[in-house]
Amino acid sequence: MDGVRVGNRVVGTQSPVTIGWENIPKVEGGPLKRLFFSWFQPAFLFALLAFWYYAPNSIATISTAIWIGIVFRVLMLGLEWVNPRYASWRLTWKELVVDLFYVGFTYTLLRIVDSYIGSDVVVKAIQAHLHLGKFAWFTGLPLLVQAFALTLIFDFGQYWMHRGMHNWYPLWLPHSVHHYITQLNINKGAVGNPVELFLIGLGIGGFFDFVPRAFLLAGSFGLAVGTYQHINVRFNSPKWWRFLFTTTEHHSLHHSQDYESTRCNYAGSFIFIDRIFGTCIDGEAELLGMEGGRRMTVREQMTYPFTEGWKTLKERFGRPSVAVPAE
């Protein structure tokens, strides 16, 4: 495969990729369908922001956010069925069960672990040790600025953590498991080794005090932007949207079977961070995964970083096997 030159790199030499927005297929069908799949994303984001901005305090609660999240995911499952990006990414019962296992794992066991050694706990310990208060000035900012700043701080940290995972072997080991997925579906973002799921959830948001409503507004970006990273729905996202926000196209390229293509588009929500640091490529891929699309079992997903790490350690520091000459 010849590949495509993008800046200093050549992508698509190992597996087919589509580069450039003009080459990416558009939503086909009647005017209503095209209208819906062109404007759903911005309409939902602005509607959600408006809702959290104006909802009375009795409604603007975490439990409402949880219900909105559930309804949104069910809606996305429906859209995946109606307008899939690729038939080969069609969600199966087995994939749904495995994906939901990881969602459940994150919401239960990982949350317990986080409550003991998560970043919020570490931040609290640092604050107590240094007699620091929270950055209370943050609460004086306009709500939308607080929300945007919270999301940006988290996404910026996640960008570097993610980029580090692709460039430093000890971090790549837990992250590599996530790159063995061969489809993008609504819950695929949750699939990964527990060590990685813990690491990617780390943030410094705990240092800041903020109005609870700002936290809910910040969640809008996570739900109405971040969710589209792993999803099997074809949208005609507006130009300004795909310039600012990470889209399925960006993230599918990041999951491509082509190695060079995986080394781009690290940001979870704000693709402009990739644009700033020169790691953004506008394009998409259908063939995803590692080792030619080998799918890992759940058992291997759990153990892979440790078994591979052990193998590498043995190779590097183990005793070299001495060849015994034949008598």
Place this chain on the structure above:
Amino acid sequence: MTSPVRAAQPWSPQPWGPADGSASTNPDTSFADKFPSMRLITWIWHVRGSLALAPGQSGNEAFGRLAPLFDETGTSHERTNDTLTFSKKDQPAQDKMSVFDSGALRIEKGAAGSVLHYHLVSRALLFCFLLVPLFLGIAQLTIALGKLEKPATEAVGASKKPVEKAAAVQLNPIDKFLGAPAPDQPKKGDADKPAGRNKKPSATSAYVFAGLFAALYVIGRILEAWLVKRLFRKSLLGS
């Protein structure tokens, strides 16, 4: 000698006994066949079924039509005269039979015509079934940890001096102008309460997921058995 494919199977699927109905003397007979009552248990992840072949369709022709299903990445299969056994490893999601890990298909000639019998093994079904007790266990663990922590938290709370007073939060003038509701002013004692995302984990999520997997198991056990039968039927008809 056992073929490599047979050796790779976690269970040796042999749902059919001798034609006369007597107990099988084959040492390779499955656990479920040795202990018929175990069939109820193995039903959890074993899918058995049969399908009548079209009149005049030979076993060779039938296996020929089914063959593409086993030409998938990660799938190995072996065929004798009337039996096809297969085994899958790291099968991709795009494989139409990815939910099954091994199995056997056999064509038997009966008075009414030839019948395809199949016995398929799915670790995914077993996994889903076991997720229910796993998440119930996680719920119990969450409750137990909560109880363990309570005395310690209460002790810390009792010794804490009541100096911390939750500060009143004021909205930015821009938000006031745009009409955003002002935040509730903290009540007495709110400063000690963990806020929003810092709350201690509750067992509710684990119970919800246990229920979800119970429902998914029932759906999957019915759906996957129906889907594979439909897949075989379509393949045999060549449509």
